[in-house]
Amino acid sequence: MSDNALSASGAGAQWRGALLLALGLTAARLVALFVTPLELYPDEAQYWLWSRTLDWGYYSKPPMIAWTIWTTTAIGGNGEAWVRLAAPLYHLGATLAVFGIGRRLYSPAVGFAAAALYALMPGVQISALAMATDAILLFYLSLALLAYVELPRAEGRGRLWIAAGFGAAVGLAFLSKYAAVYALIGLGLHLAISREARTVWSWDTAGAALAAFLLILAPNLAWNAAHGFSTVQHTAANAAWGGRKLFNLPELGEFVVSQFGVFGPIPLAVLIGGSLLLAVRKRLTPADLTLLCFSIPPLLIVTFQAFISRANANWSGAGYVAGSVLVAAWLMRWRAKGWLIAAVGTQALIAALFLACVVSPPLAEKMGAANAFKRAKGWEQTVRGITERAAAEPGLTAVAVDDRFLFNASAYYGREFFAGPGAPPLRMWVREAHPQNQAETTDPLTPATGAHVLAASLDLVYRDEMAQDFKAVSDREIRSVMLDRKRKRRTELFLGDGFAPLPRDPVTGQPPAPKVTRPE
Known part of the structure; x- marks a missing residue:
């Protein structure tokens, strides 16, 4: 050869x-x-x-x-x-x-x-x-x-x-x-x-x-x-x-x-x-x-x-x-x-x-590597807890969340619920004066959709800030989902009526600090 x-x-x-x-x-x-x-x-x-x-x-x-x-x-x-x-x-x-x-x-x-x-x-x-x-x-x-x-x-x-x-x-x-x-x-x-x-x-x-x-x-x-x-x-x-x-x-x-x-x-x-x-x-x-x-x-x-x-x-x-x-x-x-x-x-x-x-x-x-996969666990169960609560509440004008991760997961795992006849729309609470992500840009919660809202807070740092944008809120309901033996994802739900966002700081664009923080 x-x-x-x-x-x-x-x-x-x-x-x-x-x-x-x-x-x-x-x-x-x-x-x-x-x-x-x-x-x-x-x-x-x-x-x-x-x-x-x-x-x-x-x-x-x-x-x-x-x-x-x-x-x-x-x-x-x-x-x-x-x-x-x-x-x-x-x-x-x-x-x-x-x-x-x-x-x-x-x-x-x-x-x-x-x-x-x-x-x-x-x-x-x-x-x-x-x-x-x-x-x-x-x-x-x-x-x-x-x-x-x-x-x-x-x-x-x-x-x-x-x-x-x-x-x-x-x-x-x-x-x-x-x-x-x-x-x-x-x-x-x-x-x-x-x-x-x-x-x-x-x-x-x-x-x-x-x-x-x-x-x-x-x-x-x-x-x-x-x-x-x-x-x-x-x-x-x-x-x-x-x-x-x-x-x-x-x-x-x-x-x-x-x-x-x-x-x-x-x-x-x-x-x-x-x-x-x-x-x-x-x-x-x-x-x-x-x-x-x-x-x-x-x-x-x-x-x-x-x-x-x-x-x-x-x-x-x-x-x-x-x-x-x-x-x-x-x-x-x-x-x-x-x-x-x-x-x-x-x-x-x-x-x-x-x-x-x-x-x-x-x-x-x-192997001690569970933390690497935590963001790919528990979302379906988390969203199910939100949609089941929404289905049980008559007259909702929106389901609003305060975290883009939760918004995206809700859009995907709640797609059948939100596409159903008469279902309230999924909305994103806008924390700052201007949108910071696509959900806030395209699907913001507004007074027009905020008459009677089921609010879901994943980022507990913002839960009271979101609540103060409503004229009246209900008591909190806590939903927890175990991700592994050590970690869990906690979501807080409450009903909000009369969404009327407070003015944002003209310099920082952020909402005023809540006057009262409810105990957990």
Whole structure:
């Protein structure tokens, strides 16, 4: 057999291995979705609620997640598994794209190792079993990076099409989550420091990429313009430094530690150590430089933000598509086979344990990890307590809640009740002078719907503030739902008549402090 035939055979084996790994993990995740007793997180319930009314944008996120849920629930119904169905499928696509990136930049063997590191990444295990924007974002970012690394090898009209594909993938990533801006930062950084990268682009290819990008993004930009750029403002507010103590070493330390849990301890150590070592020794290959430009900026920017203000662990996730390929390439270049096996093996063990806990939450409780799943428990029972009380009270003009999590959960788990004939509408009590979330924006409690209200308080800090906005209130009724042996969710219900909100403070926008706080 010729060397070319052997090479093709090896490449085919690596591709089949990556495909089988991705399909096997996806099958296991789909089984877990359909057998788990875990309920929707409130944010998932919110995205489901958005999907009932398709639009080009929503209060806090671009539209792709709502479109995705609309598609899967149109096929299978509104059950939790169908709301989440697309998450493992997006990661299936991303895993195969990561293989393609590794194969194109290095070798099929690197592509297989990178696909394994990505598919078994601890952060991906969570993202693949919960419907959030990260899975969609990473899929389209992986397609964008795949197109970008294919571009130098394309010729003629093929290069124009690939450039347009790159722009379209970045545009779709923006419709998924505005963290897609890291793709543009990576592109700009690579073009700035690599002459070779600049020679790939011409006015024609740049125009094709920009046209595809703007064509896809334009409807969302128009929606934002028509809605006061609410999504952009919310995203900026999430990242804002104002109102918080600057220079937070504890926040910085917590974020850095969290990244070992998101990317994996060995891969993150290799990514950080390899970046410093090879940069100092000036042994970075052009492929290394490409991937560093797309992987390091999210890590550095979000780490700095954690130090200045705060940052969630998943905010740096945009860097880990390129990071997975880079770590695989370096470990294979250094012939560190043992470390590669240890990295993949460790992450496979974590993935197996997580799947087991999702299928059987009591196992998480035995392992001392029950707190990680508490937001996916007890919502159906909590909402049932509210709707049963509402059904027993004649003449209600609304059911009002003081917490967006409770609003979203009530909209989902109370969907049959609130859709029933003569049912009172679900409304959100607005605490401050201006809406702070989508529920307050689209479904606020007003005097017109506040004549006779069943109020439900989940955030007990605000219960008295909400009560003082009514002319008369009844005694409180306490409903508690056990989440595990140690934790419970407490909801307080009361009837309120004559909703007439007190004036909010003109400076802070907050209601006046309650004059009397009833004992619990």
